[in-house]
Amino acid sequence: MIYTVTFNPAIDYVVHTKTMRSGIVNRSEREEYFFGGKGINVSMILNELGVRSKALGFVAGFTGEALEKGVSDMGIDTDFIHLKSGITRINVKIKSGDETELNCSGPSIDEEAIAALYEKIDNMTDGDMIILAGSIPSTLPSDIYAQILKRIEGRGVKAVVDATGKLLLNVLEYRPFLVKPNNFELAEMFDAELECTDDIVFYAKKLREMGAVNVLVSMAEDGAVLVDEQDQVHICGVCRGTVVNSVGAGDSMLAGFIAGYMNTSDYNQALKLGTAAGGATTFSEGLAGHDYIMELFDTL
Numbered sequence: 001m002i003y004t005v006t007f008n009p010a011i012d013y014v015v016h017t018k019t020m021r022s023g024i025v026n027r028s029e030r031e032e033y034f035f036g037g038k039g040i041n042v043s044m045i046l047n048e049l050g051v052r053s054k055a056l057g058f059v060a061g062f063t064g065e066a067l068e069k070g071v072s073d074m075g076i077d078t079d080f081i082h083l084k085s086g087i088t089r090i091n092v093k094i095k096s097g098d099e100t101e102l103n104c105s106g107p108s109i110d111e112e113a114i115a116a117l118y119e120k121i122d123n124m125t126d127g128d129m130i131i132l133a134g135s136i137p138s139t140l141p142s143d144i145y146a147q148i149l150k151r152i153e154g155r156g157v158k159a160v161v162d163a164t165g166k167l168l169l170n171v172l173e174y175r176p177f178l179v180k181p182n183n184f185e186l187a188e189m190f191d192a193e194l195e196c197t198d199d200i201v202f203y204a205k206k207l208r209e210m211g212a213v214n215v216l217v218s219m220a221e222d223g224a225v226l227v228d229e230q231d232q233v234h235i236c237g238v239c240r241g242t243v244v245n246s247v248g249a250g251d252s253m254l255a256g257f258i259a260g261y262m263n264t265s266d267y268n269q270a271l272k273l274g275t276a277a278g279g280a281t282t283f284s285e286g287l288a289g290h291d292y293i294m295e296l297f298d299t300l
Contacts, residue, residue, distance in 0.1 A: 002046065002258070003124065004131045005117075005148075006057035007140060008106040009037030010089045011067055012247070020096035034286050035070040038133035038162065041248045041287060043076045045255030045277055048290040051262055053131075054079055056120060060107040061087030081116045083107050108139045121148055126156030129177070131258070133162040133251060142166070149174035162254055165189060172211035179207060180216045180254050200225050201233050214267075216274070218253055224275050226257075228267045236271045239279030239296045248287050253278030256293065272300045 014032040043053045055076055059068055060083035067088050072078050086107025094100040124130060130152065132145050141147065149159050149171050158177035161168055164185045172179075187194045190203050204215040204227040217225045226234040256277025260270030276297035280288030 001124075002051065002053040002129045002131065002262075003120075004039035004043045004046075004053055004055050004057075004133070006037035006039035006055065006134070007109070007144075008089065008134075008137045009035070009040055009057055009059060009064075009067055010091045010104070010106070011063055012036050012091045012093060014093045014095060017094065017096045020094055020100065032285070035067050035074075036248065038251050039131060040071060040076075041251035042131055042133060042255040042258075043071070044074060044287050045252045045281075045293075046259055047074065047076050048288070048293065049256065049259035049273070049277070050290075051259045052077070056080065056117065058083055058107070058109050058113060058117075059088045060085065063090060064088035079120060081113050083109065083113055106137055109137060110139075114140070114144075118148075118151060121151055124152060124155065124157045128156075129158040129160065129258070131160040131162070131254070133160075133254065135163070136167070143170055146170040146174065149176060160254070160258065162250065169210070172207065175211045175213055178214045178216060178257075179212045180218065180250070180257075181207075182218045182220070182250065183222075186217055197222075197225060197235065201227060205231065216254070216257060216271070218250055218278065224253065224271060224278075226267060226271045232267070234268055234271050236275045236300060239276060239283075239299065241279060241283035241296075243282055245285060246282060249278045249282045252281040252288060273297055276300060 012034040015028045016030045017028045020026055040055055043055045046053045055078045057080055059080045068078055068080050089104035089106040092102040145167055153174055160178045161171050161176045162180040183200055186203050194200050200217050204217050207215045213229045215227045221238055223236050223238040253274040257270045257274030260273035277293045279296050280292045
């Protein structure tokens with residue numbers, strides 16, 4: 001089983017309006033809402049590609065109930081921990097020419113809730129995969145990713161980490177199966193300037209030397225690079241289309257890669273499917289659907 005973990009899920013409330021002025025009443029033209037959070041996004045794209053997963057994480061209040069029901073209604077297994085206080089956050093995104101966002105902080109996560117998550121993780125067994133994606137709330141220990149990988153060490157559970165800075169660097173000693181920084185995050189981790197693909201490959205290999213089994217680096221309009229467990233370099237160009245939305249593109253790439261790997265064990269095919277999934281979301285209003293992903297896959 002694949003498990004995704006979303007520490008701070010959200011309902012994204014998207015408001016479209018022609019003009020937006022402060023200090024007066026503004027009227028929207030239309031509204032949309034999406035259930036999200038990086039791990040949930042990964043589960044949704046995996047589901048589109050026919051790969052089962054179970055979404056773990058923390059929810060709270062009436063918004064948490066709505067999010068849990070919404071994700072379940074999409075056909076995704078959930079096993080969220082319900083917090084005793086607070087509400088799952090609502091992020092407001094106003095699209096009026098430029099996009100303005102108001103992202104909320106979310107509920108506090110206490111030690112009892114963390115222990116409940118650890119109990120679920122301790123039940124994972126050989127052949128399972130856990131995907132940890134995104135930043136963590138301030139109420140959690142700063143090394144919680146490393147703590148989780150330490151708990152599964154030696155049990156045959158593959159770990160995938162999509163994070164930045166120390167959150168990612170601290171897990172490398174536990175040899176995660178895959179890490180996925182983007183090119184800017186990779187540069188920041190090594191305080192380096194990455195001027196070409198060769199530079200990206202060089203520092204991706206550094207992450208492998210530090211413990212990562214596979215390193216996938218997304219490069220936006222320049223495509224993606226994978227340095228695999230045999231130290232082989234795979235490069236995939238970008239899909240062509242009109243950029244509509246960048247939210248969830250990295251999560252979609254990660255999910256597409258995992259789906260491709262699970263179905264074929266072929267890193268080239270996995271990289272292509274990841275690139276197609278990321279591109280399809282970038283060219284869509286929300287997360288991409290199966291047909292569009294496969295349409296772009298066939299162009300690569």
